[in-house]
Amino acid sequence: MGRVHYRWGVVLLLVSCILVGSVRGQQPGADVAVDFGAGTGWGPPRWGTNLWWTDQDAEVWTSRWDEIGFTLARVPVPHALIEPVNDNTDPQVVNPDGYLFDTPIVVSPTLTRTMTYRQWFEALRDRPSVDAMFFFSYLSPWLTDNPPHADFSFPAAPYPPNDLDEYREFVQELLRYLVEEIGFPPERILVEAMNEPDLRCGQDPEVPCFWQNWTMQDVADVVRVTCEAASAVDDRIRVVGLAECCGTDVVRTLLDQYPEGDCLDGLTYHYYSPSGYNLGAALDRAARLGSYGLPVYLDEYGSFEYLSEGQAGGLWHSWALPVLWRAGINPAQYPISEFPGHPEPYGRMGLFRDWTGGWERKPAYWAYTHFFQHVAGREMVSATVSVPLDVLAVHRLTADEVEAALWVVNRGSLSQPDLRFVVQNFPSQVATLQVFDGLIGPGAVTTATVTGAPLVFTATVPAESVRLFVLRASAWAPFRLYLPVILRRYDP
Incomplete structure (x- = not known):
């Protein structure tokens, strides 16, 4: 199995036989599905x-x-x-x-x-x-x-x-x-x-x-x-x-x-x-x-x-x-x-x-x-959302690094717990995931490593909050199977 590493923040790993079925079987539906390879256009050149x-x-x-x-x-x-x-x-x-x-x-x-x-x-x-x-x-x-x-x-x-x-x-x-x-x-x-x-x-x-x-x-x-x-x-x-x-x-x-x-x-x-x-x-x-x-x-x-x-x-x-x-x-x-x-x-x-x-x-x-x-200066990519969130997804590719960012806004009065994020067609099967509270800064509240194809992680987006999820990988990262990551609610 692939491994998950964490530096700080709250990361809950669900390691059981159920995960083995998830890795080898069909992926269940996503609450937020991002297609890294499906560009939808560029934002403005200046901000x-x-x-x-x-x-x-x-x-x-x-x-x-x-x-x-x-x-x-x-x-x-x-x-x-x-x-x-x-x-x-x-x-x-x-x-x-x-x-x-x-x-x-x-x-x-x-x-x-x-x-x-x-x-x-x-x-x-x-x-x-x-x-x-x-x-x-x-x-x-x-x-x-x-x-x-x-x-x-x-x-x-x-x-x-x-x-x-x-x-x-x-x-x-x-x-x-x-x-x-x-x-x-x-x-x-x-x-x-x-x-x-x-x-x-x-x-x-x-x-x-x-x-x-x-x-x-x-x-x-x-x-x-x-x-x-x-x-x-x-x-x-x-x-x-x-x-x-x-x-x-x-x-x-x-x-x-x-x-x-x-x-x-x-x-x-x-x-x-x-x-x-x-x-x-x-x-x-x-x-x-x-x-x-x-x-x-x-x-x-x-x-x-x-x-x-x-x-x-x-x-x-x-x-x-x-x-x-x-x-x-x-x-x-x-x-x-x-x-x-x-x-x-x-x-x-x-x-x-x-x-x-x-x-x-x-x-x-x-x-x-x-x-x-x-988010700025990157190409927008397709994002499909099945829950009441505002989501903008972007990607960036350089000679040394690939990156995807998801800007997620929950304007509602209800928390959105345990959402399943699936990033398809990410060029690497090994990525570092950083999670930022969009209204607090500047550092990430959680950092973890996710592996697999597609990349999958689970996170809660609290009511009236903003979350920024950033996936980065070396352009030469090796192939690994993935282990889903559960990112529980962050309360500053």
């Missing part, structure tokens, strides 16, 4: 989140970036912060001293932290697997005819700009600074032409509007000068948009009726689920945008009901990720963390607390970490 930064906490931020393992970082670069006063009166001549990229900006309302864009940009530059999407929210009041927002943490006003040459100068100087001063590879830069032009003033009582008193020609003009600025710096810089909050009408009008739409390299939008487990509207919008043949990014999303709080928040995100994955949507969750002064409920959508909360990681944080580390 990530929306970032914050404070100079004093650089090590914390960068260590969390590396731990989560995202490949897309969305970064706010408001004109109102970067060029609060016009650098000079000639948009053809840049005064570098008028741009505050190297200046520590006091983070309000704490007054104990600063943000220096140079440090932030350099930290992102040094992570070669990460693409950075820079987006613009508010204008400095001198560059718009709209009145500034009252009671704002810094002087800021809605778009559109009243001088397109001056605005082009701002975008071009940002991109030039990134490429020439920071050394940021242009092929890793995306610039989002605008943010939520369709959010009406007063529509969201917590978020001052980003655009006011605008026309479609204003939108087209901003897209045009943004594309011109990107091309002037490096043609490899991608321009995406239009980050609508509430639909797709603005970008589809641009694409259908304005030549400026031709310069977009990708399409972005936002969606916050009002309640429950429902992303239908987000999927519908993605389908409409996908018809244009460009990459689609859902670069802000979350749940107004569950936020990212506690077990419920972690469970919602664990469910949402596979939904977006199957649709091929590049996800960028909002935001990576809480941040002092950020309006609610958006602050509590952060995956971990800020310094005022001791940087505590939430269950949702571990959901993203496990998913990005073990």
Whole structure:
């Protein structure tokens, strides 16, 4: 008979004459059946989140970036912060001293932290697997005819700009600074032409509007000068948009009726689920945008009901990720963390607390970490499920290793005990099985060795929980018979 080894966790081995019959006879039915050889397609090429930064906490931020393992970082670069006063009166001549990229900006309302864009940009530059999407929210009041927002943490006003040459100068100087001063590879830069032009003033009582008193020609003009600025710096810089909050009408009008739409390299939008487990509207919008043949990014999303709080928040995100994955949507969750002064409920959508909360990681944080580390970047494979679970299965093959991962979400109030998992057509008959609690991290709660063809193991998935099962093997593992493994319920 084959052998089972365990390192730690709770592993119950059933060794009896019944097992001999299971090995030599027909396999009984599976609760979850995965076919390693039946690829069903790839998920999105990029996945990530929306970032914050404070100079004093650089090590914390960068260590969390590396731990989560995202490949897309969305970064706010408001004109109102970067060029609060016009650098000079000639948009053809840049005064570098008028741009505050190297200046520590006091983070309000704490007054104990600063943000220096140079440090932030350099930290992102040094992570070669990460693409950075820079987006613009508010204008400095001198560059718009709209009145500034009252009671704002810094002087800021809605778009559109009243001088397109001056605005082009701002975008071009940002991109030039990134490429020439920071050394940021242009092929890793995306610039989002605008943010939520369709959010009406007063529509969201917590978020001052980003655009006011605008026309479609204003939108087209901003897209045009943004594309011109990107091309002037490096043609490899991608321009995406239009980050609508509430639909797709603005970008589809641009694409259908304005030549400026031709310069977009990708399409972005936002969606916050009002309640429950429902992303239908987000999927519908993605389908409409996908018809244009460009990459689609859902670069802000979350749940107004569950936020990212506690077990419920972690469970919602664990469910949402596979939904977006199957649709091929590049996800960028909002935001990576809480941040002092950020309006609610958006602050509590952060995956971990800020310094005022001791940087505590939430269950949702571990959901993203496990998913990005073990599921993202792999090909999806067929999974048949006969019990009320949400299951996404993926595989990966390299010259030295084969791997299968099963992301299993039990949203129900009932435990699913002693489920039989069968993985067919796994290239090796010897595999190491690691079991992770998807809402706790980072290490595996159980590690065992399984052998046989197919690979079979049994596990309980508790109510309202997430389990990640990862099977790995050497590409040259020898043939062995298998011994079923029973992985009893893990209670942290």
